[in-house]
Amino acid sequence: MGQTRRKFLNFLLSITGIGALGAILYPVFSYLVPPKIAEANVNSVKVGKVMHFPPDSSKILKFGREPVIVVRDKQGEFHALSAVCTHLQCIVQFRTDKESIWCACHNGLYDLKGRNISGPPPKPLKEFKVNIVNDELIISKMG
Amino acid sequence: MKKLIVMLNIILFLVLANSVFSQTQNKKNVVQTKNSCLTCHKEDDNMPDDYNPNNVHASVGLNCVDCHGGDSTSDDEDIAMSKAKGFVGAPEKTEIPQFCGKCHSNINYMRKYNPRAETDQVSQYYTSVHGKQLKKGDENVAACTDCHTAHSIFKVNNPQSTVYALNVPGTCNKCHGDAKLISKYKLNPNIYEEYSNSVHGIALLKNKDTGAPACNDCHGNHGAMPPGVNSIANVCGLCHVNNLKYFEASKMGKAFKEEDYHGCEECHGNHGIKKPTDDFIGVSDKAVCINCHDEGEDGYIVAETIHGELKKLTSMYDSAKVKLSEVKKIGMDDVDISFILKDVHQSIIKARTKVHTFDTVQVAKVVNTGLKTAFKAIKKADDEISDYHTRTNGFGIATGIFLILIILIYLKLKTIEKKQ
Numbered sequence: 001m002g003q004t005r006r007k008f009l010n011f012l013l014s015i016t017g018i019g020a021l022g023a024i025l026y027p028v029f030s031y032l033v034p035p036k037i038a039e040a041n042v043n044s045v046k047v048g049k050v051m052h053f054p055p056d057s058s059k060i061l062k063f064g065r066e067p068v069i070v071v072r073d074k075q076g077e078f079h080a081l082s083a084v085c086t087h088l089q090c091i092v093q094f095r096t097d098k099e100s101i102w103c104a105c106h107n108g109l110y111d112l113k114g115r116n117i118s119g120p121p122p123k124p125l126k127e128f129k130v131n132i133v134n135d136e137l138i139i140s141k142m143g
Numbered sequence: 144m145k146k147l148i149v150m151l152n153i154i155l156f157l158v159l160a161n162s163v164f165s166q167t168q169n170k171k172n173v174v175q176t177k178n179s180c181l182t183c184h185k186e187d188d189n190m191p192d193d194y195n196p197n198n199v200h201a202s203v204g205l206n207c208v209d210c211h212g213g214d215s216t217s218d219d220e221d222i223a224m225s226k227a228k229g230f231v232g233a234p235e236k237t238e239i240p241q242f243c244g245k246c247h248s249n250i251n252y253m254r255k256y257n258p259r260a261e262t263d264q265v266s267q268y269y270t271s272v273h274g275k276q277l278k279k280g281d282e283n284v285a286a287c288t289d290c291h292t293a294h295s296i297f298k299v300n301n302p303q304s305t306v307y308a309l310n311v312p313g314t315c316n317k318c319h320g321d322a323k324l325i326s327k328y329k330l331n332p333n334i335y336e337e338y339s340n341s342v343h344g345i346a347l348l349k350n351k352d353t354g355a356p357a358c359n360d361c362h363g364n365h366g367a368m369p370p371g372v373n374s375i376a377n378v379c380g381l382c383h384v385n386n387l388k389y390f391e392a393s394k395m396g397k398a399f400k401e402e403d404y405h406g407c408e409e410c411h412g413n414h415g416i417k418k419p420t421d422d423f424i425g426v427s428d429k430a431v432c433i434n435c436h437d438e439g440e441d442g443y444i445v446a447e448t449i450h451g452e453l454k455k456l457t458s459m460y461d462s463a464k465v466k467l468s469e470v471k472k473i474g475m476d477d478v479d480i481s482f483i484l485k486d487v488h489q490s491i492i493k494a495r496t497k498v499h500t501f502d503t504v505q506v507a508k509v510v511n512t513g514l515k516t517a518f519k520a521i522k523k524a525d526d527e528i529s530d531y532h533t534r535t536n537g538f539g540i541a542t543g544i545f546l547i548l549i550i551l552i553y554l555k556l557k558t559i560e561k562k563q
Contacts, residue, residue, distance in 0.1 A: 009554055016548040023541035065481050087354055091489045105492060106354070106382040120354025120382065 044140030050132060053078070058094030061139075067091060068128055068139060069101065073112055080128035080139040081114040087121045101125065178215045179223050180207040195295040195303075203256050210242070237277055239286040240265050267365035274366075283324060290314055309347060311357035312338055337415035356382070376406030383407075389499040421457060424498055425450030448503045452510045456494055459517040460487050466524035475527040483520040487513050 042064035053059065058071040060083050067083040071094045081101065085092050090105035100117070101110040108119035115124045128139045184190050200209070208215045213230035217223045224230045234242040244265035246252050253260035268274040268287075276284040290306055297304035305314045316335035319325055325332045338344040338358075346355035361370060361378045370378045380387030390396045390406070399406060410431045411419065422429040426438070426447045436442035463484055470477045490513025497506045 006558060009551060009558065012547070013551045013555060016544050016551055019541075019544035020548050023537075023544055026537070026541075062479075062482050065478050067482065067485060087352075090492060091485065104385050104496075107384045108354075120352070122352065122354055 044138055047137045047139055050135050050137055053137065056096050060091065060093075063128070063139065069094060070130070070137070070139065071101070071112060073099065078130040078132075078137065079112045079114075080130045081110070081112075082126040082128075084125075085121055086116065086123045086125060087119075092125070178206045179218050180211075180213070180215050182218075183220065183223075191294045193292045193295045197297075197303075198294060199296050199298055199301075209246075236282040236286060237280060239288055240268050240274070240277070243287045264365045267363075271363070271365060271367045272369075283318075283327070285318060289318065306359075308353040308357055309351060311359055312344070312348065315358045334414045341414060341416045342418040343416060375408050379407040379411075385496050386499045389497060393499065393501045395501045419495075421450065421453040421495070424453070442501075445501055445503055449498055449501070449506050452503070452506050453491075453494060453498070456487075456491055456510045456513045456517070459514055459521075460484070460491060463487060463517045463520040463524065466521050466528070470524050470527045473528070473531045475531050477527070480520050480523050480527070483516055483523065487517045487520060490516060 045061065045063050045068075047059070047061050047070055053070065053072040055072050055076050056074045058069055060067050060069050062068075069081050069083040069092060071079045071081070073079065081092075083091050085103040085105065085108055087103065087106055087108050090103050092101045092103045092108075092110070094100075095102040098109065099112070101112065101114070102108070103110075103119070103121065106120045108121040109117050110121065110125050111117050113124075114127045116122070127142055129142055131138045131140065181190075200206075206215055207213075208229075211230065211232055212228065213224050214222055214228040217228075222228065224232070231242075247260075248262050248265045250260070250262045253262055264287075269278060273284040273286070277286055292305055295303075295305070297307075299306050301307060302309070304310065312335055319330065320332055320335045322332040331337075339348055343355050346352040347357055359367070360381075362368060376387055376390070386407075396406075398404075399409070410423075411417075420429070424430055424432060424446055426433055426443060427450075430446060430450070432442065432446035436446060463480075467477055467480050467484060470480060490509055494506055494509040494513060497509050500506070
């Protein structure tokens with residue numbers, strides 16, 4: 001009877017020992033292989049190769065929680081601005097015919113520096129820094 | 144030779160000193176030009192009620208005589224206010240536009256103060272209802288000073304100005320809210336109240352959004368007129384560009400034109416325009432469509448279908464928002480979901496704008512894009528919530544295992560002790 005009890009205790013100890021080892025190793029493993037979650041505070045984002053942005057085109061990209069519009073003007077110069085209109089927070093777009101950033105909600109217009117030039121927007125769009133490193137476009141927060 | 148050089152130096156010094164002295168004197172003269180008008184009118188307590196010493200004219204160095212004529216350097220009232228010195232005094236009401244126009248219609252004069260100044264205000268004014276009535280001798284209508292004041296004029300972008308965006312409705316309401324006065328012209332005296340409770344009025348007066356339209360943005364400034372049937376849609380379309388574009392290209396837009404209907408105003412109203420909800424289109428009591436379309440008509444069916452499409456998308460958006468708040472509450476990553484939901488919100492705006500096509504296919508196309516995006520957001524939120532449960536359950540199981548392990552070790556030790 002005593003031996004059976006001892007055997008059962010040893011068995012339980014082995015099982016829980018393995019479980020405890022797993023409970024210790026799992027967080028270590030999770031730390032080494034992090035899940036695919038975005039960082040809460042983003043300071044810069046790689047947005048792709050320069051060749052993917054032909055002149056006179058634009059793309060709206062994710063910068064943390066914020067949509068950012070990256071515009072390459074006719075001269076090939078890059079501009080990165082917050083894509084959220086400062087009037088009623090609609091998403092803006094690049095108008096090649098006007099060479100400006102346009103908000104369709106209330107006809108607000110911004111120049112490529114983000115300055116509000118006509119319509120109801122009360123202030124400019126936030127500007128982001130654009131850097132090209134090894135032919136890759138990186139946008140980052142100003143200052 | 145030396146004497147000559149000394150003499151020349153002394154002469155040069157005197158010339159320079161004189162030049163500096165006279166320049167200082169000139170500056171003093173500009174700054175301290177005598178203004179006997181103010182001195183006497185203040186002494187007699189006879190200043191204009193609306194006089195503000197910081198008004199735009201005073202700030203550029205103009206004084207009373209620049210508008211009223213006369214000689215402000217003389218202390219003698221008879222000389223200062225003599226016709227010989229050009230004194231004209233206060234103009235009659237019907238003379239006010241020309242009185243102000245002496246300078247404001249003269250580009251050569253105005254250029255001194257502002258090279259970009261517009262000088263067509265007076266000619267525009269005479270095209271307005273106010274100007275036409277004044278020309279007929281009606282002194283009840285607004286002339287320059289009724290809107291701008293006479294002695295407290297500020298630039299339009301100065302919040303002190305009576306024509307600063309936030310102050311425009313109040314300025315117009317001085318006359319247009321005067322029931323006794325305005326009833327003579329068979330106009331509605333409650334426009335200010337209606338406007339204040341409208342989507343535009345709330346944005347401007349309550350939320351201080353200077354981009355929201357005030358009276359002048361639809362009616363014009365100096366050439367103020369009620370917009371005609373053909374221009375109402377264009378007025379609204381200045382800001383609501385796509386709404387107008389879709390409406391004009393729609394079957395409804397063409398029918399409105401043929402029937403000479405008032406475009407936007409027929410459904411949305413004018414001064415008391417409310418923020419339209421999704422119930423605005425459809426066949427419920429709140430919908431405007433049923434004012435013209437009876438059950439069984441094509442228009443009735445279209446209204447019902449479009450309403451259904453909008454509701455589908457907004458319900459899905461609301462569900463996704465609930466999921467997002469759940470994710471936030473449990474402290475999981477909400478960045479991607481928030482970003483995706485911005486896209487869904489944009490789809491809702493697009494769908495609501497597409498309503499003006501009155502085309503169920505076009506609306507449904509935008510709604511379906513929005514629905515797909517909303518599903519994506521909900522899926523991500525579900526993943527986050529499930530991840531959270533995996534973590535909490537895992538933590539619970541691990542704690543349990545450790546607890547059992549401790550108990551088992553305790554029992555094992557006891558057994559070893561007993562054995563010994």
